[in-house]
Amino acid sequence: MTRRIRTTQPLRFTRRNLLRGSLAATAAIPLLNAQRVVGQDEPIRRLIVLSYPNGTRSSMFWPTGSETDFQLNTFTAPLAPYQDKLVFLKGIRLNDALQNGALGGTVGSEHARGTGGMLTARPLNSGTEFESFGNTTSGWGSGQSIDQYIADRIGTENRFSSLQLGVHVRDTEVRARISYRDSNQPIPPREDPGEVFDALFGATDNARLRAQRQSVFDMTYAETERLAGIVGTDDKVKLDAHLTSMRDIEERLVSAEGASSSCVAPTMQEVDLSQDTQYVEAGRLQMDLAVAALACDQTRVVTLQWSYSESEHLFQFLQSGGRAIDGNHHGISHDFAASGANFDAYNAIQTWYHEQFAYLLSKLASYQEGDATLLDNTLVLWATEIGESTTHGLTTMPYVLAGGAGGRIQTGRFIDYGAGEQDNNQMLVSIAHALGVEDLTSFGDPSGNTGPLPNLA
Amino acid sequence: MQRTRTLLTPTLLLLLAAGCSSGGGSGTGDQPSGPGDSSTGTSGGSTGSSAGGASGATTTTADGSVTTSTTTTTGGEPDPPLMQPEVETSCPTQTVSHTPLRRLTRFEYQNSVRDLLNVDVSAVGDIPPDNATEGYNNNSRLQSVSSPQAEQYVYVSETLAALAVQNLAGLTSCDTATTGEEACATEFAQSFGRRAFRRALTTEDQQMFMNAYSLGRTDGSYAEGLEVMIRAALQSPHFLYRLETNPPADPTAALVPLGPYELATRLSYLIWASGPDDALLDAAASGELTTKEQVGAKAREMLASPKAFTALNDFVSQWSDLDELELTSKNQTLFPMYSEDVNAAMQGELPALLNYMLSSGDTSLRTLLTTNLAFVNAPLAAVYGVDAPAGGGTELAQVTLPEAQGRSGLLTQAGFMSVMSHPDQTSPVLRGKFVRTMLLCDPPDPPPDNVNISVPEVGSAATARDRFSTHLSAGAGCSGCHAKMDPIGLALENFDAVGQYRTMENGQTIDVTGEIRDVEDAALEGEFVGARALGEKLGNSELVRDCVATQMFRYAAGRLEGLTDACSIATLQDGFSAADGDLTELLVNMTQTDAFLYKSQVTQ
DSSP, X not given: OOOXXXXXXXXXXXXXXXXXOHXXXXXXXXXXXXXXXXSOSSOOXXXXXXXXXXOBOHHHHSOEEOXXXXXXXXXXXXXXXXXXXXXXXXXXXOOGGGSTTOTTOOOSOHHHHHHHTTTTOSOBOOOSSXXXXXXXXXXXXXXXXXXXXXXXXXXXXXXXXXXXXXXXXXXXXXXXXXXXXXXXXXXXXBOOHHHHHHHHHOOOOOHHHHHHHHHHHHXXXXXXXXXXXXXXXXXXXXXXXXXXHHHHHHHHHHXXXXXXXXXXXXXXXXXXTTOGGGHHHHHHHHHHHHHHHHHTTSOSEEEEEESOTTOOOXXXXXXXXXXXXXXXXXXXXXXXXXXXXXXXXXXXXXXXXXXXXXXXXXHHHTSEETTEEHHHHEEEXXXXXXXXXXXXXOSSOOEEEESOTTTTSOOSEEEEOOSSOEEHHHHHHHHHXXXXXXXXXXXXXXXXXXXXXXXXX | OOOEEOOOOHHHHHHHHTTOOOOOOOOOOOOOOBTTBOSSOOGGGOOSOHHHHHHHHHHHHHTTOOOOOOOOOSOSSOOOOOOOOOEEOOSSOXXXXXXXXXXXXXXXXXXXXXXXXXXXXXXXXXXXXXOOBTTBSOOGGGOOOOHHHHHHHHHHHHHHHHHHGGXXXXXXXXXXXXXXXXXXXXXXXXHHHHHHHTSOOOHHHHHHHHHHHHHHHTTTOHHHHHHHHHHHHHHSXXXXXXXXXXXXXXXXXXXXXXXXXXXXXXXXXXXXXXXXXXXXXXXXXTTTTSSHHHHHHHHHHHTTSTHHHHHHHHHHHHHTTGGGGGGOOOOTTTOTTOOHHHXXXXXXXXXXXXXXXXXXXXXXXXXXXXXXXXXXXXXHHHHHTSOOOTTOSSSOEEEEOOGGGOOOGGGGOHHHHHHTBOSSSBOHHXXXXXXXXXXXXXXXXXOOTXXXXXXXXXXXXXXXXXXXXXXXXXXXXXXXXHTTTHHHHGGGTTBOTTOOBOSEETTEEOOOEEEEOSOSOTTTSEEEEHHHHHHHHHHTOHHHHHHHHHHHHHHHHTSOOOGGGHHHHHHHHHHHHHTXXXXXXXXXXHTTSHHHHEEOOOOO
């Protein structure tokens, strides 16, 4: 993987410098307005979406018991220390437009639809760009995702209006994108922890460079805009998207604000992103960075993807049945047998993913914010693109919320909505409400339900 | 010459069914003039009735004979061959489908800045990877610039510009002491700007560059002035996009000839995967790219440059999925010899073979698929079971493999065998699927959602043939698709999951009988034994040549072929066959197609 040495002048924030003296490096950067971080009456609410691939095995995932007195199951056992911060949401289906054979036909496999629709609640665009299992093809997702919608409302003052991170995502197709600026405009996750570190903590304290950047931006923007008026309509869409992206990054790249001096950069280590055996290390670094970014109010909206849907990631670093797991995740997840090597391997992989979820919660909980913790002030959505791994159902999606967004959502609950009347449109509306975007009445495909989930807030 | 051919694959059928291709021939009877080509007709030398041909093509689309291909799960019988509608090719082309705006891929960006600035370009790796479809990462439909990408364009331009001005002599020979800084900056803008924007500069361009210069010069220095100019150039849409906004001489013509700079740019990205150099830009400016013949001659000349290797290697490596080698890992207990050193050496095999082919003058597809040469260093030699080359080191040296192994070019390269395998065993399915999709252009459908696709345990049966036998046994419902793949892949079982040669597996002799079924070429259809026989069949097949020509079209044009490309595809396929499958001739032929020489009118 490429290691980037930033050679902007005069302060040279190479990664090696930062590793040795992170506090010293950040001390020279002007302070953020500290009032925005702590000491306010209203807590600052954040959203972080964690996605993992290939669905679940319901029988070993869902808790048992009542709404406020429930017991965790095999996969979710690692979450035990945070049980009172969790909300299990059972009985949510994906909306009709995302279901098989619905509303004009099936575009994309369940994996693809569940990925493109995860945060957009919309079907995929029809097209032949991407082939998926189940003999269908599709284009990209067809609308803006909820993280972007929320970022537009609460994130515009932050250095990063939103941050997309990934762990071993690698893939560049529809099954590898959950965040969409707009239809056909997926946002690729940043996969290199070193690059993320530089982006978060390597701001340049060089007024001259920043001024030059502003001027070059202006020239580039003007020329791109002029060309957008000349090229045909199809091509104009492409240039317009580029203009939007430029506007999104401009403020951060020319502004004097960097990480505040109270913002502690996480310790980094070298990791080889091409080695499946270093999945844990890569993931931990990205989670550390995500949490630091939230803690420092560099952003209030993060998505963090593990691998891609239909993930064929290897798990040779996990033991099952006394030996290292040989097969790939997707293949293993398709074994219908109720016992045996694959059954056990699948369970080990699932439990491992929930251990990573628990790690994230522990990191969030480790930051104190007044009387509460960063975890309390955050809403975490834990999601995967399909329901049952073997059958690819898009009902009873294994959603878990955590944190509560500063008390907006009562946690420590297992909510069973029963027979699938509630859909993902409602869940996304609920998330927006919890993040302070209270005027949102519906989100996603019109075939879905309006309003938030009942009994949640 | 009209040649009826089945040029449509199931994938393309879907494209048409969805109504994605625009145009289809209005049959106006007007003969569009090619570059400098008025009387003698058009590409392919066709003299057939173009109007009729074009509308024939349209009818084929509209009559509903195009359907979505379906997976059969009904029984053990293989599907009958999917009947492709035959399309009358019509030359000359009546219209071209929309010529989409193409952005530089990361690979093209890297080569372009390498040639512009002569600096270490490793920073380019920070630009997000390109989205891929149909096997290639340069499809124009997937090239929207996201925020992280826009951000990296800024950072990377700054990194590269800073490196570039550390060596002013490498950037410009203008002596500021005698000529003056302002004049030198103006000259740099002219020469660098022309190469960065790949055309003559307008006064507005020049002004923009000098404004950028002032930003760095004022309270700064001459060097900083150049540095800001370079940043501005690399962030400009004129660099990042391959703009073809030359206004057409005739706004009503269905086919618009490209301007000379536009042709120069298409040529240089096709042959070099990089921007045009000064010599090529000069040729464009002085009218040396006005006729089709001139374009072809220039292409041939450009193929002699070492830069030609870059593009050809990129195409073959994407086509063969060898670009996935980087992420291919193996079970360390079963394959302890598969080290990082071996993996690194494997990544060098294809480039070494292509290099050899280019320098020896034999760039035929047949050689690529059948050669008995390999390129090894000590660690890789052990995988091949041959002596390490003399001298040691990590460089790869040419060796002739033992005849008994029956190796066959790319098909049995150790790296290729490794990619087309699982971590703990071979995959006859992946190997067969590759041949089916990328050599026969007959992609099997993906598996249905709800079947068990877990790989069989290594211990479940002695040989792969036995382990995967359920795919083909009657009643399993899998054979409809697997009969097209597995019997091909099983012929390669003498080469294990890391490409080592073997005749036994778990104590049993390996049977490498293979079979190609359901293919519209009598010479290809049927049984054969072993890798070399497969390689010979494929290397000598016209159907395979046609398929590879189509694959090259997709890579070169940055899009799937559409109905209006019928003549271009014909030109390409005819030329490739006439050249006995010479891959460099394929590149030259691409420049002779209507798809290459023309663009569509701008529709607002």
